[in-house]
Amino acid sequence: MGKTGGRGDFEWVYNDQPHTSRRREILAKYPEIKTLMGPDPQLKWVVSAMVLTQLLACYMVHTLSWKWIFFWAYAFGGCINHSLTLAIHDISHNVAFGNKLAKWNRWFAMWANLPIGVPYSASFKKYHIDHHRYLGGDKLDVDIPTDIEGWFFCTPARKVLWLFLQPLFYAIRPLVVNPKPLSLLEVQNAAVQVVVDLIIYQLWGLKPVVYLIAGSILCMGLHPISGHFIAEHYMFLKGHETYSYYGSLNMITFNVGYHMEHHDFPSIPGSKLPQVKRIAAEYYDNLPQHTSWTRVLWDFVFDDSIGPYARIKREYKIVKQG
Structure with a gap:
């Protein structure tokens, strides 16, 4: 995959997430996808x-x-x-x-x-x-790392430590952010x-x-299955914030690798996400995708352009109910 360049901050964007518009477009063309929604x-x-x-x-x-x-x-x-x-x-x-x-x-x-x-x-x-x-x-x-994580875990050795400590960060980050x-x-x-x-x-x-x-x-933490944490939303190619993985580890992870499809249709069970890809293949086949979670971890550690800062961020205006 392509490089994002050296990172000292997150990738800030000013557009809406792409999943909402793609969902509408796919459903307009393939309304039968609605039949996949519901319990498994x-x-x-x-x-x-x-x-x-x-x-x-x-x-x-x-x-x-x-x-x-x-x-x-x-x-x-x-x-x-x-x-x-x-x-x-x-x-x-x-x-x-x-x-x-x-x-x-x-x-x-x-x-x-x-x-x-x-x-x-x-x-x-x-x-x-x-x-x-x-x-x-x-x-x-x-799910987005904090600024401290992005600033500190920027060398191969520190990124290995960050991967090992992922469970701790996932537990503490919500309480801070x-x-x-x-x-x-x-x-x-x-x-x-x-x-x-x-x-x-x-x-x-x-x-x-x-x-x-x-x-x-x-x-x-540091385990091949945990490659999905990085593969899903870390920006391996500039401007792309969600990626799918279609490898064999999906068989033991409830198809979490079909992550583009999941964000497009979160109410469809993981077991049926491969059907979404088959029905709307032209929407997914040409998107950037991963072929190995182990390779994702390797690239994350040793590619200087990828790290905790390699995430797309945006501002949302939240209207609080009075």
Whole structure:
């Protein structure tokens, strides 16, 4: 892909995000895409199988030595947990049970959250809405790194550290950039998570709890699957802020790689996004796209033109309700 040039600031633009106009244009030409919107009946079964697999793994690892706990957390459990965070991403758009059963989606997201080890789903839902509505929005889209991140993590060694610490930044950044009041759903999410963690600890000791939490941290940091964090919106080609990836890792990440299609049609489940691309192929085939998340991470670290500052930002005028 092309280079953006040396960066000392974000790429500020003064136009609206492209997804809104492209959505209207595609739907006008291919109204059958509307039939893909709505719940995915298979999602609840796939997610439940993954949760139960991790609970079984908790029993299986409780007698292992610590070195094997961390090995399996990185090589196996963390991959499932990262995939579950992407299931939660899908569920946040109400695709597990549909918009009419929004509460069911929220509680099901808490079920998907259990192997992650720390409460996540309710807070993610609260902020992910803004990411779609105000893509790149200054002080609104908390997916955008802070100025301190962009300024400091600018060398290969520092960028490797930044990738490793991504889970920490994703947890802290919303509290700094766009703090919101604690919701009842977040309290419930935390209570359910703590109770389940304590039950696992009482049954099998500390090692399974460490296995779950360490896997989540390690596989959301410096790990091939985590390439999607960078691939989705970092500006590898000047002026392009969203990119898709059509490789094999989509099979274990709920098609999060179809990210251009997802932002165009957020109410379509990940399982059906390949159909969007097939129907409206002329809108996606010629757009910049990634072929490898591992290559994305390599380029991010070693290409001087790419780093936390390589993001498009824009101002949104928010009308506050009186």
